[in-house]
Amino acid sequence: xxxxxxxxxxxxxDLPNGLHVILHEDHKAPIVCVNIAYHVGSKNETPERAGxxxxxxxxxxxxxxxxxxxxxxxxxxxxxxxDNAYTTEDKTNYYEVLPSHQLGLALWLESDRMMGxxxxxxxxxxxxxxVKEEKRERYDNAPYGTLSERMMRMAYKKFPYKxxxxxxxxxxxxxNLVDVKDFYDTFYSPSNAxxxxxxxxxxxxxxxxxxxxxxxxxxxxxxxxxxxxxxxEQTSERREIIDNEPVPLPGVFYAYQMPAEGTDDAIALDIxxxxxxxxxxxxxxxxxxxxxxxxxxVSAYVDLREMPGLLWIYAMTNEPEDKTDAIEExxxxxxxxxxxxxxxxxELQKAKNKTEMRLIAGRISASGKAxxxxxxxxxxxxxxxxxxxxxxxxxxxxxxxxxASEKYLVKEKRCAIIYIPSEESDDDETGE
Amino acid sequence: MLDRSKPPQPGPITQIAFPKxxxxxxxxxxxxxxxxxxxxxxxxxxxYLRGGSSVEQAGAEGLSSVSAELLTxxxxxxxxxxxxxxxxxxxxxxxxxxxxDSTTISTSVLTRYxxxxxxxxxxxxxNPVFADAELDRAKLQRVASxxxxxxxPGYLSETIFSKKVFNGHPYSLESNGTExxxxxxxxxxxxxxxxxISSPSNGFFIVAGDISESVLIxxxxxxxxxxxxxxxPPQNSAPPMLDKQRVVALVxxxxxxxxxxxxxxxxxxxxxxxxxxxxxLNMLLGGYFNSRIxxxxxxxxxxxxxxxxxxDARKQTGAFAVSTEVRTEVTARAVEEIINExxxxxxxxxxxxxxxxxxxxxIGSFPLSIETPQQVAGRISTIALFNLDAGYYDRxxxxxALLSREDLLETAQKYIHPDSLTIAASGDAKVLANDMKMFxxxxxxxxxxxxx
Numbered sequence: 001x002x003x004x005x006x007x008x009x010x011x012x013x014d015l016p017n018g019l020h021v022i023l024h025e026d027h028k029a030p031i032v033c034v035n036i037a038y039h040v041g042s043k044n045e046t047p048e049r050a051g052x053x054x055x056x057x058x059x060x061x062x063x064x065x066x067x068x069x070x071x072x073x074x075x076x077x078x079x080x081x082x083d084n085a086y087t088t089e090d091k092t093n094y095y096e097v098l099p100s101h102q103l104g105l106a107l108w109l110e111s112d113r114m115m116g117x118x119x120x121x122x123x124x125x126x127x128x129x130x131v132k133e134e135k136r137e138r139y140d141n142a143p144y145g146t147l148s149e150r151m152m153r154m155a156y157k158k159f160p161y162k163x164x165x166x167x168x169x170x171x172x173x174x175x176n177l178v179d180v181k182d183f184y185d186t187f188y189s190p191s192n193a194x195x196x197x198x199x200x201x202x203x204x205x206x207x208x209x210x211x212x213x214x215x216x217x218x219x220x221x222x223x224x225x226x227x228x229x230x231x232x233e234q235t236s237e238r239r240e241i242i243d244n245e246p247v248p249l250p251g252v253f254y255a256y257q258m259p260a261e262g263t264d265d266a267i268a269l270d271i272x273x274x275x276x277x278x279x280x281x282x283x284x285x286x287x288x289x290x291x292x293x294x295x296x297x298v299s300a301y302v303d304l305r306e307m308p309g310l311l312w313i314y315a316m317t318n319e320p321e322d323k324t325d326a327i328e329e330x331x332x333x334x335x336x337x338x339x340x341x342x343x344x345x346x347e348l349q350k351a352k353n354k355t356e357m358r359l360i361a362g363r364i365s366a367s368g369k370a371x372x373x374x375x376x377x378x379x380x381x382x383x384x385x386x387x388x389x390x391x392x393x394x395x396x397x398x399x400x401x402x403x404a405s406e407k408y409l410v411k412e413k414r415c416a417i418i419y420i421p422s423e424e425s426d427d428d429e430t431g432e
Numbered sequence: 433m434l435d436r437s438k439p440p441q442p443g444p445i446t447q448i449a450f451p452k453x454x455x456x457x458x459x460x461x462x463x464x465x466x467x468x469x470x471x472x473x474x475x476x477x478x479x480y481l482r483g484g485s486s487v488e489q490a491g492a493e494g495l496s497s498v499s500a501e502l503l504t505x506x507x508x509x510x511x512x513x514x515x516x517x518x519x520x521x522x523x524x525x526x527x528x529x530x531x532x533d534s535t536t537i538s539t540s541v542l543t544r545y546x547x548x549x550x551x552x553x554x555x556x557x558x559n560p561v562f563a564d565a566e567l568d569r570a571k572l573q574r575v576a577s578x579x580x581x582x583x584x585p586g587y588l589s590e591t592i593f594s595k596k597v598f599n600g601h602p603y604s605l606e607s608n609g610t611e612x613x614x615x616x617x618x619x620x621x622x623x624x625x626x627x628x629i630s631s632p633s634n635g636f637f638i639v640a641g642d643i644s645e646s647v648l649i650x651x652x653x654x655x656x657x658x659x660x661x662x663x664x665p666p667q668n669s670a671p672p673m674l675d676k677q678r679v680v681a682l683v684x685x686x687x688x689x690x691x692x693x694x695x696x697x698x699x700x701x702x703x704x705x706x707x708x709x710x711x712x713l714n715m716l717l718g719g720y721f722n723s724r725i726x727x728x729x730x731x732x733x734x735x736x737x738x739x740x741x742x743x744d745a746r747k748q749t750g751a752f753a754v755s756t757e758v759r760t761e762v763t764a765r766a767v768e769e770i771i772n773e774x775x776x777x778x779x780x781x782x783x784x785x786x787x788x789x790x791x792x793x794x795i796g797s798f799p800l801s802i803e804t805p806q807q808v809a810g811r812i813s814t815i816a817l818f819n820l821d822a823g824y825y826d827r828x829x830x831x832x833a834l835l836s837r838e839d840l841l842e843t844a845q846k847y848i849h850p851d852s853l854t855i856a857a858s859g860d861a862k863v864l865a866n867d868m869k870m871f872x873x874x875x876x877x878x879x880x881x882x883x884x
Contacts, residue, residue: 028471029803030446066437070731073721075439078789080796099799104440112436129734133690137737137757141690143583200446212434246686248583249576279520281513290513293569296576318576346521353523357542360472364804 007387008369011203012377017219018191021210022373022383024198026366032199034106035095035370036114037378039194040187042089042167043160043227043307051167052175054087055131056183060094061085062123064109065116069123072109079105087165090306091378097367100200104209107197111213114193117184119177128172135166143247144419151255154238154415155310159231189220194377199366229307231257234413243420249296250324251419254313254331258408261304262380267392268400269302269311269408274351275343275401276300276313276334281350283334288315294326306379311408320421332411339405342398355393448799450825451808454645458652460632460661465812466648467640469805475546475641476806478538479557480817483629484530485607486669486748492621494609496530498570499622503528503537505566507559512566515552524549528556532603533747534817535629543642547651554655557630562623574614581608582879585692585757588683588858592877593694596679596854597751601672611880632659636816640809671749674698678872679854683879684861691763691859695770696753697852702745702818708831709843710743710752716790716840717741717777717848718754724773725754733769735762743847747818752847760860764867767855771871774850781837795829 010024045052063069076083081098083106096106139145148164156162195214197206234257259265277284277300288295298315315327362368376386454466485496504526505512519526524541526549537557541549581587591606598604609617629635639648674697700710711719718725718741729739739756754774758766802808802825815824853871857864861876868874876884 030448030799031803074789077720077722077793078796079442080793080798080800082797082800097800099445099796101443101445102796103443105442108436108439126731126734130730130737133735133757133759134737136690136759141585141688141757143580209440213436246583248579280516281520286513289573290569293572296573316576316580318572320579350517350521350523353521353542353545355523357474357523360474360542364472364474364806366803 008363008373010373010383012383015190015211015215017215017217018189019214019217020194020377022194022196022377023203023206024196024369024373025201025203026198026369027200029366030100030200031097031366032100032103032106032197032201033095033097033366033370034103034110035093035196035198035367035374036110037091037093037194037374038187039091039192039378041087041091042163042165044187045160045163047160047163048171049175049179050163050171051131051165052171052179052183053092054165054167055127055172055175056180057085057087057092057094058127058131059119059123059180060113060117062127063118064113065118066112067109069120075105075109081106089161089165091375093371093374095367095370103197103201103206107209107213110195111217114188114190114214115217117188119180121177124175124177124180128175131166131172132169135169135172139166144251144253146242146245147253147417150240150242150417151253151310151415154240154417155255155257156231159229159307160227161305161307186220186222186224190214190217191220192224194374196370196374198370198373231308236412237414237416239416239418241418241420244422245419247419247421249320250317250322250421252315252324252327252331253417253419255310255415256408256413257308258302258311260306260308262385262389264392264400265404265407266302266304268396268404270304271348271351271355271393271396272338272343272401272405273300273302273311274354275347278351278354284313284315284331287334288327288330292326292330293318294330324418324420335405335409339402339409342402345398348396348398352394352396356390359390448802450811451802453808453812455822456645456649458632458649458656460656460659462632462656463636463816464649464652465636465638465809465816466643466645467805467808467812468644469640470642471805473543473642474540475543475639475643476538476540476809477550477553478536478638478809478813479553479635480638480813481535481537481629481635482533482817483634484532484534485605486532486602486746487628488602488605488607490605491613492617493605493607493613494574495617495622495625496535497608498567498574498614498617499562499625500528500530500535500537501570502562502566502622503556503560503626505570506561506563507555508561509559510555515556518548519552522548526552526556530607532607546643550651550655558656558659560626562619562626564619567617567619567622571614571617574609575611578608578611578614585685585688585690585858588685588879589692589694589856592681592683592858592881593696593753593854593856594751595881596675596681596856597672597696597698598749599672599675601669601749603746603749628664631664632656632661634664638809638813638816640805669748672698674849674852675854676852678851680868680872680874681854681856682861682864682868682874682876683856683858683881684876684884685858685879688760688859690757690759691857691864692757693763693766693770694753694755694856695767695853696741696751697849697854699743699750699752700745700847701747701750702814703820704745706843706847707743707745708828709835709839710847712790712794712832712835713777713840713843713847714741714743714752715794716782716786717773720793722789722793724777725770728769728773729756729758729766733762735759735766760863763857763859763864764870767868767871771850771853774848774853778841778844778848778850781841784837787835787837787840791832791835794832798829
């Protein structure tokens with residue numbers, strides 16, 4: 001990517017304990033972002049502790065050797081900053097955004113919890129309750145909220161993508177302080193982490209501060225065993241009909257297993273999902289929503305992961321009593337056209353423009369840039385991919401898309417979940 | 433030697449002023465505000481038209497929002513699909529939305545495609561046709577999206593809360609429409625609705641990103657030069673008064689495992705002189721992670737994933753509300769805790785520490801809220817939309833710094849009213865109706881908001 005399209009300039013190095021450091025200077029605003037990504041997610045859990053990586057993310061805010069319970073957020077907000085974290089199947093990311101003169105504070109806080117995490121029973125109890133409420137709010141009490149759990153179980157038979165990041169009530173509740181210590185000792189070591197500082201800072205002074213705070217943390221002693229992808233190839237459609245949940249409209253949800261993030265086929269399929277459903281000129285929108293009027297909304301997107309992830313397509317009917325057959329036929333006919341004839345040059349150019357726009361929009365803020373850099377290092381062990389990936393998107397051809405569609409977007413490799421409003425639910429009656 | 437037991441001393445502060453922005457006008461008199469920033473090759477242009485869903489009447493809910501939606505669905509010279517193809521091709525976005533007090537028509541695009549995007553923006557603003565076929569499509573999708581919304585617990589409690597608090601005022605209506613009002617809309621009606629706000633004298637442009645003033649103005653003159661100027665009548669309804677009694681309103685939600693709670697009452701307008709004091713008070717009370725309400729409900733009691741409060745300050749009036757989601761069995765206890773916090777903040781002055789904390793947070797984080805040109809543009813639109821002083825954000829931090837404990841106590845006593853609360857919740861109404869009796873007479877509604 002050239003300067004004009006805003007490549008992110010950076011320097012990077014390793015500390016002797018294995019911590020990988022990436023520095024990106026940008027002095028446009030007096031703001032700095034500290035981002036730490038640990039290479040651990042829900043796929044590193046055991047089935048008995050599903051949800052633990054995410055619960056642990058909550059726990060890590062509960063205190064460390066020199067930071068009392070509750071003080072982490074207080075320090076950051078007092079400095080005029082904000083902090084947050086997120087957990088995926090593959091990584092856990094913590095970040096702080098601060099006025100630039102407070103950079104030292106974030107480095108102190110992050111190093112303290114990387115060096116000596118402290119947790120009491122009462123903290124564990126509270127955070128289990130908070131996480132359970134998060135699960136209720138986002139999944140159990142939301143329409144179609146059981147979808148991801150059902151789809152993961154259907155799409156993955158062996159690999160630890162078969163449970164969701166949030167986990168189950170029972171496995172969340174089962175977590176104890178021994179699990180906490182083991183998980184911390186195994187995964188929260190400098191050699192399993194990437195530290196990014198992005199924004200307005202003095203690089204020489206910052207290197208010294210990083211060395212002071214992080215240099216003394218011992219490297220990880222517990223070897224990490226990472227799961228190898230062992231799913232057998234799917235050879236026939238998997239299908240489930242859910243008709244006992246209070247959903248408002250019938251919905252069709254498809255997931256096709258796709259290759260890992262960063263592979264040529266994943267890039268081609270990512271471009272394809274733009275052609276399928278981004279904007280009102282997209283193929284699925286034009287067919288299902290605009291022309292046939294069989295769906296009120298339709299969407300296709302890639303759920304990219306470090307190991308093979310999923311390409312999702314979903315659509316909702318217009319009314320509660322509508323059948324979903326026409327939607328299913330419509331989706332299949334659009335995919336069949338692409339498998340047979342690929343896509344047009346105009347569609348390709350359009351999708352590439354969208355992708356470029358999206359990547360650039362993600363680079364306006366210091367935190368957006370930090371996230372892209374950390375992600376590339378953790379997933380690909382190569383920071384430069386944050387900048388080079390755009391060229392690979394821009395070189396996708398219609399043949400690439402056609403080939404990937406023939407390989408992955410076929411009925412035999414599809415997982416389908418169809419939701420139909422339950423009888424006893426009166427949610428769907430129009431207001432009389 | 434490094435002392436790990438204490439946080440490091442902060443470095444020298446970089447003082448940062450609210451960014452300078454360009455304020456000018458088109459020949460037709462439409463104000464133009466530009467935040468010029470060449471950091472990334474992107475430009476966003478938003479046209480604000482005064483008047484949104486707050487001009488609606490009961491029975492025609494959703495008219496403004498459908499009218500806005502149809503702007504991009506066909507003009508005199510372009511079909512809906514042509515518009516979509518042209519903006520999608522350049523990777524940009526083009527959309528129109530009705531808010532409560534304004535309707536926005538906006539585009540965001542890579543700089544090199546700005547001429548295409550502005551051409552489309554002007555075309556959909558000046559020449560929309562509101563075709564019957566497009567209206568029919570929009571109705572079908574809208575009714576479906578309303579039925580989706582009505583299975584969202586947050587939507588249910590928010591809607592009943594607004595109905596009770598804004599009693600009779602257009603802010604109490606469902607701005608996306610209802611399953612009855614949407615099918616009744618006509619293309620003549622939505623056209624008339626749009627014509628009532630579309631005038632170069634009734635709006636302003638907010639532009640952010642990679643463009644200079646001279647280029648921008650010449651492009652706007654070129655594309656919007658033919659926009660005709662008519663004067664529009666003022667649009668105001670009488671704001672509702674504070675209810676004197678507590679109201680408990682529940683919405684039945686099938687198979688709920690959580691309750692979505694909204695507790696509050698009438699608040700203030702955005703241009704109110706006490707808005708800043710209310711903003712600071714609220715931040716301490718429920719506006720940020722360290723606030724009293726979040727600490728109580730989440731960190732102390734583990735009732736919720738998060739709880740927050742806010743002054744939703746609009747043009748004609750506003751609301752104060754506390755919002756959270758908790759598991760069914762602790763709903764009444766959570767409401768009790770909320771009421772305790774609202775009562776306490778009126779009774780005793782906040783501590784010096786709390787006040788210092790919240791000021792540090794608001795003043796210290798101000799630079800973060802103006803990092804990107806889009807964020808700055810958002811602030812300027814607030815100034816323009818609510819006719820605030822042009823220097824509002826230059827003085828904002830000083831105003832915050834001057835507030836005392838006594839000021840906040842006075843503000844709490846004036847603007848927080850635990851005895852006049854509307855307590856709304858969606859969830860398992862059978863359990864809640866009994867548990868919530870302790871707060872007042874309970875009304876139960878179905879998800880069409882019909883009283884049972």
